[in-house]
Amino acid sequence: MDAPGNIERLVELMARLPGLGPRSARRAVLHMLKKRGQVMAPLAQVLAEVAASARDCAICGNIGDADICPICRDERRANGEICVVENVADLWAMERGGAFRGRYHVLGGTLSALDSIGPEELRIPKLVQRVGDESAREVILALNATVDGQTTAHYIADVLGAAVKVTSLAQGVPIGGELDYLDDGTIGAALRARRGI
Missing domain, CATH: 3.40.1360.10 (Dna Topoisomerase Vi A Subunit; Chain: A, domain 2)
Known part of the structure; x- marks a missing residue:
């Protein structure tokens, strides 16, 4: 069964976010609806405030x-x-x-x-x-x-x-990495960037 129009539209918009597909977006929307006062209302307020106030830093772009x-x-x-x-x-x-x-x-x-x-x-x-x-x-x-x-x-x-x-930045083997799991390019970069101990 499909959700009502506005709710379905919210699910569609949420599904556009990175890391959320349609199923995850639907679960998130249902959770927000269940906790409207604690989650949805504050989230809507903060989203509106950020949309109005966010800007790029004139110097660095942050x-x-x-x-x-x-x-x-x-x-x-x-x-x-x-x-x-x-x-x-x-x-x-x-x-x-x-x-x-x-x-x-x-x-x-x-x-x-x-x-x-x-x-x-x-x-x-x-x-x-x-x-x-x-x-x-x-x-x-x-x-x-x-x-x-x-x-x-x-x-x-x-x-x-x-x-x-x-x-x-140096490139190569990450801390805690095992050589057996690394690709050839990463191993090559690590070998070229080697340094003394």
Whole structure:
């Protein structure tokens, strides 16, 4: 039996979210309906508030509720290091780890000839400007180890040239990983990135 119109529409919209298919979306909607006061009403209110207040940081591209995000406002993080990431989810993942204490730059994607995404469609020109304006001493490329990610990394390194030190995250065997379960590319990258003990 199908749900009434508005409820079915809510299920359809929820199913568009990453990680939720139609069945998971239906379960989530039924749970929210069961707990309207504790879950659905507060969720609807917060969704409306975020929709009205969320904006991209004018400096780095992070998402927040002000024109300049807290990371860019924090003067302690103005240490000359800029970590370049593909999207905001990658920035948030880096922040969860707590290891990086500099500033970020969100590209908004990667170069892709097939999708007609060139440097101007991304925030690469803004990165080049920031490197000069902030007198950056290192740009860390934290891009995905995909063909498009590596193409983008090489392009950025070429554009920045000798103006700044350009590094990338190490790639290879994850902590707790077993060699038997890794693909050949990961093992090769780990071997090339080896270092002394």
